[in-house]
Amino acid sequence: MTPQQRGAAPRASADRLGRLLNLVPYLLARPGIRVAEAAADLGVTDKQLREDLELLWVCGLPGYGPGDLIDMAFDGDRVTISHDAGIDKPLRLNPDEALALVVALRMLAETPGIGTRDAIERALAKIESAAGDLADAPVAVRLPANQEKLAAVRAAVDSGHALRLTYYTAARDETTERVVDPMRMLMVSGFAYLEAWCRRAEGTRMFRIDRIDAFTELAEPSAPPVGAVPHDVSDGVFRPGPELPLVTLRVGRGGRWITEYYPVEEVRREPAEWLVTMRVTDLGWAQRFLAGLGPDVTVVAPPELVERIRSQATTALDQYAAPQPAAPEAGR
Template sequence: MTATSDRVPRLLALVPYFLARPGIELAEAARDFDVTPRQLRRDLELLWMCGLPGYGPGDLIDLSFEGETVTVTFDAGIRRPLKLTAAEATALLVALRALAETPGVTDTDAVRRALAKIETAAGGAEAPVVVGLAETRGVDEQVRATVRDGLDTERALWIRYYTVARDEISDRTIDPMRLLLVEGRSYLEAWCRSAEGVRLFRLDRIDEARVLEEASAPPERAEPTDLSDGLFRPNPAQPVATLLIGPEARWVAEYYPVEDLVELEDGSARVRMRYADESWMVRLLLSVAGDVRVEAPEQLAAAVVQRAGEALELAELESVR
């Protein structure tokens, strides 16, 4: 099954799509949404249980199937244009402004036109809203300005960077290539001289940055990262954890890339998740202790139990001091 983060936008788009294409074949619709016909049928079966408050037979979305075709016979108001709340409009404005300022955006005019339209529409909002986006949270503005200066002047950068997977801070000299806005976060793509490869550095994990006197000179083999399939790609060499995630920890499957997600009747889910560093995975699992159970591999489960035991022993020692 697909992750909820992929399924919800698809469900919202299905009714307007089928309203505009009555009698379309399921196979063709599945190709348009890049899912299997079986998954599309599951989505449509779920839509049958969605609708207006009251949720009686006359309030729910209704579909008509004829052979391998489908038609929406009652849309429960989903055909109506959506209206942004003040909070939603403000969040969208902040994201668009960040996109407009990102070097490498090919059509900044289109972004600015969208900004102008939303600003006009949001002008009548009842109250101002303060919105914090994940993309900008924790990003030091001095770091952002220094990175842009290095890109504009085509000079190398020295950075102090925090690597989450290894829980360590390192000093690096890099040759900046471009700034990217991916999945709501800002990244600096650069040639890392210590790693001898192209790396993506999250701006909110750069503690310090300094422009160097020497020119930025990525080698010829430094190719831009292909992000057409997303930021994270499965690495067959990495171990795979099978996790049983409770309802309170479902955010883990939304925030981190998972390969499989199977919904269970009690609201929990079973997922398969690759990880590069065991210590990082142990820290993640301990942060949601009680809401996630490790089903495999046994080595990871044992590492979690051991680390938890060490933490309890340390807490007991501190309590008697």
């Protein structure tokens, strides 16, 4: 598929959705209308209108049983809506709905990685025109922090050049230098990311914009290898796999929240505690994360992590046990 075809696909879908939303009230007002006449009014071919009608047959209200779906009757080349499933008026937005759509579209237009920005801006212009004075309401739409950095990285990516990054890796608590070949920018779970081929790791990596300490645009073009495949981020950035360390925890009532915020492989609910297994990026990250959870979480495995946390706790206790030098008296 060519870039032109990819750009046309969202527009065609949006046009069809608008046509379907207005097709039911149009047909209700014209029972028994000829298909050819309706197609001419709507500016589509007979074939396209018949395909739209076939799609309407499986549309309706949640439940999707008898009485929930749109129904129609054909008499030769004439069509009549016999059940509208409640879709009996063209779409009309009240002021609150119009303003909510304007705000949502403004936010979407500012989101990195959106490839149909022109379609979003066209839709926004139409809704703002229909909303009238509401579109001028004093509502400021801003993405999370790092706006200047985000705009600078986006401009560098659009230039098509490779980048030299100074990047902080939270999982290993270290800052590294690396050269990357940008592939795209995207927003996942409220964070902006640069996805690029990392020459140091020799693989596709996701770099959080707020963790890029500095970057330099290089003269050479961005050239990801043929095998550089974008990540599937439909379920988030972190995709635990069997190659990652497996950690087993004994979790009390106060620590059960981690099973809702982090991917876990298994939860065994015992009367007093839960036994939780989860994959982690590395044991260094797990040590820092689990050491801060307090007595509600106890590490069961692997032994290396148990020993790391025991050693860290012992060192901390020794620091408290050591006598502290007396503060000098005032005036001396």
